[in-house]
Amino acid sequence: MDFGFSQEQEMLRATARKFLENECASTFVRARMEEPAGVTPEFWAKLAEQGWLGLVYPEEYGGSGLGFVDLTVLMEEMGRSVMPGPFVSTALLGGRTILEAGSPAQKKEWLPRIAAGEAKAALAWTEPNARWDAAGVTATARASKDGFVLTGTKLFVLDAHLADVIVVVARGAEGRSPEDGVGLFLVEKGAKGMTVKLLPTMDQTRKLCEVGLKDVAVGAAAVLGAKDSGWRPLARVIERATVALCAEMCGGAQKVLEMTTEYAKIRVAFGKPIGTYQGVKHKAADMLVDVENAKSLTYYAAWAVDENAPEAPLAVSMAKAYASDAYRKVAAAGIQLHGGIGFTWEHDLHLYFKRAVSSEFTFGDATYHRERVAQLINL
Amino acid sequence: MDFSLTPEQQAFRQTVRTWLKKSIPSEWKHVGSSEIPRFEAYELLRKWQRTLYDAGFIGLTWPAQYGGRGLTFLEEMILQEEMALAKAPPILNVLGVGMAGPTIIAYGTEAQKKRYPSKILSCEEIWCQGYSEPNAGSDLASLQTRAVKDGEFWVINGQKVWTSFAQVADWMMLLARTDPSAPRHKGITYFLLDMKLPGVVVKPLRQITGEAEFNEVFFDNVRVHESQVLGGVNNGWAVGITTLMYERLTLGFGLQMRLRIALDSVIELARRMEKHGRVITKDPVWRQKLARLWIDTECLRVTGARAITKLLRGEMPGAEASTGKMVWVETHQRLQELAMEIEGPYSQIWKGSDWAVDGGVWQHSFLRSRANSIEGGTTEIQKNIIAERLLGLPKD
Numbered sequence: 001m002d003f004g005f006s007q008e009q010e011m012l013r014a015t016a017r018k019f020l021e022n023e024c025a026s027t028f029v030r031a032r033m034e035e036p037a038g039v040t041p042e043f044w045a046k047l048a049e050q051g052w053l054g055l056v057y058p059e060e061y062g063g064s065g066l067g068f069v070d071l072t073v074l075m076e077e078m079g080r081s082v083m084p085g086p087f088v089s090t091a092l093l094g095g096r097t098i099l100e101a102g103s104p105a106q107k108k109e110w111l112p113r114i115a116a117g118e119a120k121a122a123l124a125w126t127e128p129n130a131r132w133d134a135a136g137v138t139a140t141a142r143a144s145k146d147g148f149v150l151t152g153t154k155l156f157v158l159d160a161h162l163a164d165v166i167v168v169v170a171r172g173a174e175g176r177s178p179e180d181g182v183g184l185f186l187v188e189k190g191a192k193g194m195t196v197k198l199l200p201t202m203d204q205t206r207k208l209c210e211v212g213l214k215d216v217a218v219g220a221a222a223v224l225g226a227k228d229s230g231w232r233p234l235a236r237v238i239e240r241a242t243v244a245l246c247a248e249m250c251g252g253a254q255k256v257l258e259m260t261t262e263y264a265k266i267r268v269a270f271g272k273p274i275g276t277y278q279g280v281k282h283k284a285a286d287m288l289v290d291v292e293n294a295k296s297l298t299y300y301a302a303w304a305v306d307e308n309a310p311e312a313p314l315a316v317s318m319a320k321a322y323a324s325d326a327y328r329k330v331a332a333a334g335i336q337l338h339g340g341i342g343f344t345w346e347h348d349l350h351l352y353f354k355r356a357v358s359s360e361f362t363f364g365d366a367t368y369h370r371e372r373v374a375q376l377i378n379l
Numbered sequence: 380m381d382f383s384l385t386p387e388q389q390a391f392r393q394t395v396r397t398w399l400k401k402s403i404p405s406e407w408k409h410v411g412s413s414e415i416p417r418f419e420a421y422e423l424l425r426k427w428q429r430t431l432y433d434a435g436f437i438g439l440t441w442p443a444q445y446g447g448r449g450l451t452f453l454e455e456m457i458l459q460e461e462m463a464l465a466k467a468p469p470i471l472n473v474l475g476v477g478m479a480g481p482t483i484i485a486y487g488t489e490a491q492k493k494r495y496p497s498k499i500l501s502c503e504e505i506w507c508q509g510y511s512e513p514n515a516g517s518d519l520a521s522l523q524t525r526a527v528k529d530g531e532f533w534v535i536n537g538q539k540v541w542t543s544f545a546q547v548a549d550w551m552m553l554l555a556r557t558d559p560s561a562p563r564h565k566g567i568t569y570f571l572l573d574m575k576l577p578g579v580v581v582k583p584l585r586q587i588t589g590e591a592e593f594n595e596v597f598f599d600n601v602r603v604h605e606s607q608v609l610g611g612v613n614n615g616w617a618v619g620i621t622t623l624m625y626e627r628l629t630l631g632f633g634l635q636m637r638l639r640i641a642l643d644s645v646i647e648l649a650r651r652m653e654k655h656g657r658v659i660t661k662d663p664v665w666r667q668k669l670a671r672l673w674i675d676t677e678c679l680r681v682t683g684a685r686a687i688t689k690l691l692r693g694e695m696p697g698a699e700a701s702t703g704k705m706v707w708v709e710t711h712q713r714l715q716e717l718a719m720e721i722e723g724p725y726s727q728i729w730k731g732s733d734w735a736v737d738g739g740v741w742q743h744s745f746l747r748s749r750a751n752s753i754e755g756g757t758t759e760i761q762k763n764i765i766a767e768r769l770l771g772l773p774k775d
Contacts, residue, residue, distance in 0.1 A: 001388070001453055002381045003681070003688040009380075069380045261770045276773045278759070281766035288765055289702045296682040297674070303380050318674045370670035371663070377673055379646070379660045 003299065009073050016077035019050060024081040026348045032084040033204035036161060039085030044117050053091050054115025056240075057099060062112035067306040068240060072247040072299060079251030082351045084205040086120050086159035088248075092241040093158065094121025097167045101184050101225035101233035110165060110186075122163035124154035124187075124211045125234070132238075132364045134231050135178035139213060141170040141185060147219040148172070150185060150193075153212055156362075160209035161198045164189050168213065172228045184230035186222045193217070203358035205351065239316045240305050242363045246298040246319045249327040249359050253291045256334040256352050260284065263338055280337060287333050290326040297322050314376040321369035327356040382684070384457070392457045395436065399465040402430060407468045417743075418590060421547065424471035428502035431470065438476065438500040445484055446497025452687045459636035460680075466640050474544060475499035475506035477633070479552050481625040483571070486610035486618050495550070495571070507548035509539040509572065509596060510619065516541075517760045519554075520563040520616065524598065526555040526570065533557070533570065533608075535578075535601040541754070545581045545594040548574050552622060554615050567615035571607045578602075588746045626755055627704055628686075635679040635707050638714070641744075642676045645669075645718050648737070652721055659721055668717060675710045679703065705761040708751045715741070715748040 005013070023046060032038050047053055056071050057063025078087065095114040098106055098121070113119035129136050139152020150170050160166055166187045173181035187194060195212040225233060261284055264275030274280050301315040309315070331353040335342040342349045360366070384392065404427060431437040439455045441447020448454075461467075470476055480499045483491055498504040515522040524537025535555055545551070551572040558566030572579070578601035583591030610618035646669060649659040659665045682703065689695065718741045719726040730739025752758040766772040 001384060001684065001688070002691070003684040004692065005380060257770075261772060264772055273773050275766070276775060278763065281772050282759065282762040284770055284772060285705075285762035285765035288770060289706060292702055293675075293678045293682060293706065296685055297678055299380065299685075300382070300681045303382055307382075318677055321670070321674055322678065367667065370667050370674070373670040373673060374660075374666040377670070379666055379669060 003303075005069075005073060009070060012070065013073045013077060015050075016074050017080070019046075020077055020081040020083065024083050026082075026351065029082050029084055029205060029351060036198055036207065038159065038162070038205070038207045044085065047085075047087065048115065048117030052087070053117055054111070055091070057095070057111055057115055061099070061107055062115035068243055068302045069299070069306055071244055072302040075244045075247035076251030076254070079248035079253075079355070080255040082205055082252065082348075082355050086122070086162050086207075088241060088244065089122045089159035089163070090114060090120045092244050093123035093125075093237065094163060094165065094167050096237045096240065097123055097184060097234060098186070098224060100237050101230060103225070106186065106224060119164040120159070120162050122157060122160045122166045122209075123169070123237070124157045124160060124166050124213075125169045125238075126154065126156045128153055128155045130156070132368060133178065134182055137169050137171050137178070137182050139168070139170040141172040141183050143172070144217065147217060147222060148183075148185060150187070150213045150216040150218065153210065155210050157209045157211050158362075159207050160196045160211050161207065166194075166211065167224065168211075168216075169230065169234060170213075175228070179231040181228045182231040182234070183228050184224035184234065185218050186224060187213075187216060187218055191216050191218070201358070203354035205355060206358045238363060239313060242316050242320050243298065243301045243305055245359055245363060246294070246301065246316075246323040249323045249356065250291065250295045250298050252352050252355055252359075253287075253294060253323075253327045253330040256331050256349065257284070257287045257291050259349070260287065260334045260337050267339075274337075283333050283337060287330045290330050294319070294323040294326040314373060317364075317369040317372040317376065320364060321366045321373060324360040324366040324369070328353075328360050331356040384453075388453060388457060391454055392461060395458055395461040396465070398434060398436070399461060399467055402434070403465060403467050418592065420468070421471060424468055425502050427468045428470045428472060428500075432501040437470065438480065438496070441480065441484060441496060441500070445492050446500045452690050456632075456636070456683065456687055459633050463637045463639040466643070469637070470502075472499060472502045472505050474508050474552075475504070475550075478508060478622045478626050479506040479550070479571075482552070482569075482618060482622045483609060485621055486569075488606075490606075491571070491609065504549040505544055505547055506550045506552065507542050507544040507574070507596075508622075509542060509551045509553040511541045512538060513540050517757050519619075520567070522554055522556060522567065524553075524555045525559070526557045526568060526603070528557075528605075529602070531605050532602045533568075533605060535570070535572070535598040535603060537598050539596040539598075540584070541593050542581075542596050543593045543754075545574070545596050546583060546591070550574060551596070552619075554619050557615075558613050561613065564616040566613055567619070568612050569609045569615035569618040570603055571609055572601070572603055573607075576601050576603065587749060588743055592747075623756065631704050631707060631755075632683055632686075634711075635683050635703055638676050638679060638707065638711060641711065641714055642672060645672070645714055645721070648718060648741070649721050652723075652736075654723065665721075672710065672714055672717065675706070675713075679706055679710065682706070702765065704756065705752075705758050705765075708758060711751055712748050715745040719745050 051064050054063030055066050059065045098110050114121055127136055127138060142149045150168055168185045168187050170183055170185060171181050172183040175181035193214040193216040197210045199208050199210060201208050264280050265273055267274050297319040301319040304312040304315040335349050335353060338349060341347050435448055436458060438447040439450040439458060440452055443449045476499060480496045483495050510519060512522050526533040526535050551574055553570040553572040554567055555570060556566055557568040578599040580597040582595045584594050585591050649669060652659050722736050725736045728735045729742055767774055
């Protein structure tokens with residue numbers, strides 16, 4: 001047993017930190033918040049150059065063949081910088097679904113381009129019913145003469161407006177259980193009948209869209225994997241993206257803790273640095289506990305998905321339940337301990353606080369995942 | 380990163396598991412979860428610890444020449460996990476095994492190391508801890524118990540308080556002031572004190588549970604030979620801090636692993652009790668509470684594994700070890716509160732009534748758990764330590 005990162009992983013962390021400090025300072029983040037794109041072509045090309053976009057893809061598809069423990073290191077660093085842009089949507093959702101469910105030809109067509117930064121992808125999964133389970137999939141895929149016709153509304157879709165290809169989750173058949181009959185379809189940008197509307201979001205570093213599907217016709221070759229059996233690969237994709245998100249949350253929370261302790265050392269009130277007072281010390285200690293616990297559960301979950309361990313779904317839900325509460329609490333405490341300055345637009349804390357909240361409600365919040373834990377431990 | 384075990388470690392796990400299955404005394408019934416040995420179980424627990432010792436399942440990380448097995452914390456972790464899964468009885472001589480033994484091995488003379496540790500493991504000699512005083516708890520360095528040199532002897536006068544096991548202990552880890560003119564932390568010495576010496580008076584102290592688990596200990600001109608000093612005269616603060624570090628690492632670690640036993644018990648309680656005609660585990664609100672408890676318990680386990688990894692790599696555990704105590708406390712107290720909430724109005728019924736749930740053990744462990752955030756360093760002190768040592772916030 002060795003529950004720590006390897007030297008290579010620590011090197012990856014150091015490289016990533018340096019890269020992001022240079023390329024993704026808060027001025028860069030703030031500029032991207034104001035624009036629909038959320039990323040610049042130059043920055044995206046550099047991510048590809050660093051090998052990040054294909055980090056967890058096999059080498060035969062232009063990737064580096066690394067695992068989710070490696071990715072954890074990277075995600076923590078991205079969270080530290082509140083990195084904007086379609087990394088999660090492209091690499092971990094749209095692209096990853098093609099990897100998990102696609103045919104060799106589909107993978108060959110898309111993954112090398114994604115890894116090279118030449119194509120972006122998204123996953124149109126969730127709907128206005130805001131459900132994370134299979135029953136939430138109500139968009140339909142009707143069989144037609146030469147393929148399928150997709151109809152429905154997808155909501156909370158990350159970065160659909162930037163995607164060259166969108167993986168649409170739609171129900172092809174009513175099965176015995178909600179998981180049966182769920183299909184995955186590749187829809188390319190500009191498909192007739194598909195409307196993509198960018199939504200204003202609280203966390204401006206995360207771009208969410210509504211995707212309208214009105215009789216969108218796709219060919220038979222657009223089906224990813226076996227027809228009507230897309231839920232299993234999709235669930236694997238979501239589990240893995242959830243672990244990655246947890247890691248990003250840990251990185252963000254860690255940075256808030258550091259910003260806050262640094263501030264507490266220099267900010268003077270009543271003649272002493274505020275970090276001298278136990279009211280501040282104890283809150284800072286609570287923040288550290290939240291951050292460290294979230295890390296422990298996240299690292300464990302990353303290891304479990306890499307190993308395909310039987311307890312992986314449980315480990316993932318434990319991590320997301322914990323991290324969802326922890327990041328919000330830590331970011332809120334960070335604002336509190338900074339006082340008024342922490343509440344300003346000028347200070348970076350609100351970027352973290354908003355990222356904490358958007359992350360909390362992505363892939364299921366703490367309440368959802370605790371219920372999932374309850375099910376998985378047979379309560 | 381790898382959670383898997385080597386074939387040797389897996390074999391060790393299997394050996395422990397098989398042995399526990401046939402060796403846990405049949406008269407041991409575990410419900411209610413208090414990990415603190417209760418007085419009525421002392422004889423059973425004394426025998427149990429001897430059984431563990433004879434089988435070589437205690438003191439795994441201690442050097443073999445002092446009664447241990449010279450194994451790593453990984454084997455210790457496997458042992459603790461298996462004991463938790465098997466719901467094995469706790470060990471009686473917890474303060475000896477968790478604190479006195481490792482400190483003597485770290486600071487003792489060869490004679491001391493030969494004399495004490497193995498008898499600690501076998502439970503032939505029980506240890507208690509003489510740190511806290513009526514005016515020195517969290518502010519331990521203000522302790523006033525005096526030791527004055529008289530020839531080859533030190534003469535001890537003063538008082539200790541909250542001393543668990545003092546009524547049955549053979550030895551005490553005693554901190555006493557040997558140089559009152561030195562700065563507070565510099566004039567303290569650590570003694571290995573024979574509790575049978577003339578002048579040592581133990582008075583039971585009745586506590587919130589109604590029992591007298593802990594005591595006041597008075598010293599009236601107790602003469603301790605100078606060979607009983609551990610780690611040098613006026614060096615007691617460093618030695619005592621080491622003890623506390625071991626407490627957090629080993630004793631605390633065991634408790635974190637064993638929280639699983641209490642969790643299983645509380646879930647089992649929830650399965651057989653109802654609220655408003657519905658089994659508690661089917662109620663969405665209760666499922667949330669129980670799942671959170673599960674997550675926090677698992678979190679302690681994996682955080683412990685992170686700390687052990689650091690130890691195995693030859694590094695000192697940092698944040699992972701310091702947070703363990705207070706997270707365990709918070710989780711265990713919440714667990715006990717949950718048990719009361721599950722029982723609802725039955726939580727009011729004390730042992731002795733046929734209506735008492737599980738014979739009233741939960742009421743006892745619930746009350747006992749209030750001490751968790753005070754003993755072994757209050758939660759407030761733990762938070763100060765984290766803020767100052769890990770986060771670098773300024774001292775006063």
